[in-house]
Amino acid sequence: MNQRIVSSYAKLLNDLRELTSMAAPGVIGIDGAMQQGKTPLAEQLASDLRLPVLHLDSYHSGDGPPYVKKLDVDRLRADLQRGMLPASDLILEGICLLDVLRIVQTRWKALIFFIPEPRSIYADFIDPERAEAEVLETLGTSDAAAIDREILNYQRRAKPHEVANILYRAHP
Numbered sequence: 001m002n003q004r005i006v007s008s009y010a011k012l013l014n015d016l017r018e019l020t021s022m023a024a025p026g027v028i029g030i031d032g033a034m035q036q037g038k039t040p041l042a043e044q045l046a047s048d049l050r051l052p053v054l055h056l057d058s059y060h061s062g063d064g065p066p067y068v069k070k071l072d073v074d075r076l077r078a079d080l081q082r083g084m085l086p087a088s089d090l091i092l093e094g095i096c097l098l099d100v101l102r103i104v105q106t107r108w109k110a111l112i113f114f115i116p117e118p119r120s121i122y123a124d125f126i127d128p129e130r131a132e133a134e135v136l137e138t139l140g141t142s143d144a145a146a147i148d149r150e151i152l153n154y155q156r157r158a159k160p161h162e163v164a165n166i167l168y169r170a171h172p
Contacts, residue, residue: 005115007169012112013048019110019165020089027080027106030093031160032114033151037170041114042093049091052083056094065146068096068103077104095147096154098163113164 006012020028028051030038039055046053054076061070083090089109094100101108154160161167 003165003167005167005169009044009170012166012168013045015166016045016049016110016112023109025089026109027101028089028091029097029101029108029111030091030114031097031111031164032095033116033155034095034147036114036116038093038095038114041112041168041170042091046091049089051089051091053091053093054079054083056092056097056100066150067147068099068150071100071103073100073104076100077106080104080106095151096158098158098160099154110166111160111164112166112168113161115161115167115169 004015006015016028028045030042030045032038039057042053042055045051056071056076059071059073059076060067061072063070080090080092092101097108097111
């Protein structure tokens with residue numbers, strides 16, 4: 001696969017236009033850890049590309065982890081179908097995105113993985129030099145820590161940073 005590492009929004013927009021111009025309409029996914037900037041990026045892309053955008057957080061029951069299991073997948077599936085008609089791309093952003101797309105039986109057309117900030121535990125987890133047990137042991141027992149653990153396990157298993165078309169590094 002031809003994976004691109006991008007650090008400017010203008011380059012990301014250009015690369016995304018190139019990637020999506022040649023394929024049938026579908027989902028442009030934005031994956032990455034919490035609090036990395038996926039939502040503002042999705043909103044900006046939706047505005048510039050004139051596409052609808054869906055946020056996974058809008059489908060979450062809001063009562064704690066596990067995140068993916070508490071999504072209203074029936075409503076998400078219906079909104080995905082409605083959003084891609086008539087023959088339009090759609091932006092979908094959120095954590096554990098590859099798992100969610102598998103559950104709703106939807107393939108992605110383009111996948112952007114938001115590279116975590118260098119000092120983030122998520123960055124440590126995609127770094128093969130850092131032992132995963134060491135990272136997981138640093139987490140507490142709160143709901144936020146449980147979601148962090150879910151994201152870390154997802155990144156280890158699904159490897160979105162390895163399958164994405166575009167790796168986006170928005171920070172210096």
